[in-house]
Amino acid sequence: MAFRFPLEPVIVIRDNFLKECQHELAKAYEARRIVEETEEKINSDLQSNFENGRRMLQEYGKLDVEYMLGLRRHDAYLNAQLNVVKHDLARIDEEIEKRQLAVTEAHKELKIIEKLKEKKLDEFYKNETKKEQIAMDEVAIIRKNREEKDVG
Numbered sequence: 779m780a781f782r783f784p785l786e787p788v789i790v791i792r793d794n795f796l797k798e799c800q801h802e803l804a805k806a807y808e809a810r811r812i813v814e815e816t817e818e819k820i821n822s823d824l825q826s827n828f829e830n831g832r833r834m835l836q837e838y839g840k841l842d843v844e845y846m847l848g849l850r851r852h853d854a855y856l857n858a859q860l861n862v863v864k865h866d867l868a869r870i871d872e873e874i875e876k877r878q879l880a881v882t883e884a885h886k887e888l889k890i891i892e893k894l895k896e897k898k899l900d901e902f903y904k905n906e907t908k909k910e911q912i913a914m915d916e917v918a919i920i921r922k923n924r925e926e927k928d929v930g
Contacts, residue, residue, distance in 0.1 A: 781902045783895045796884040803877040810870045817863045
């Protein structure tokens with residue numbers, strides 16, 4: 779007789795749910811990576827603006843007020859974008875934390891049902907071993923009785 783675990787469909791469902799949670803977590807990490815790249819680009823643009831203003835002053839020895847005002851407006855725009863990006867990163871971090879907890883919980887639930895399956899499988903093997911032992915004992919008794927009849 780083969781072992782059949784009645785809750786096998788539950789294992790499949792929980793395993794699929796775990797994989798889905800892991801996939802969602804991976805998407806959140808990817809979103810974070812993309813937003814971090816945007817943050818790096820904005821910081822690079824801010825640094826570039828600063829360098830352009832300094833270079834202009836060094837090369838020409840005087841300030842072009844219109845150019846500097848343009849740089850300041852662009853800096854203000856970039857800083858506003860940077861604030862949005864930082865806010866997005868904070869929200870993504872919260873979502874990552876939620877998704878990590880979901881993965882952890884899904885993993886725990888799967889492990890619980892897998893442990894139950896292992897326990898039931900052990901019980902099955904012990905019962906099968908007992909049945910085999912009983913059958914072997916019966917065969918031994920039958921042989922012994924035959925040998926006694928043949929001898930006697």
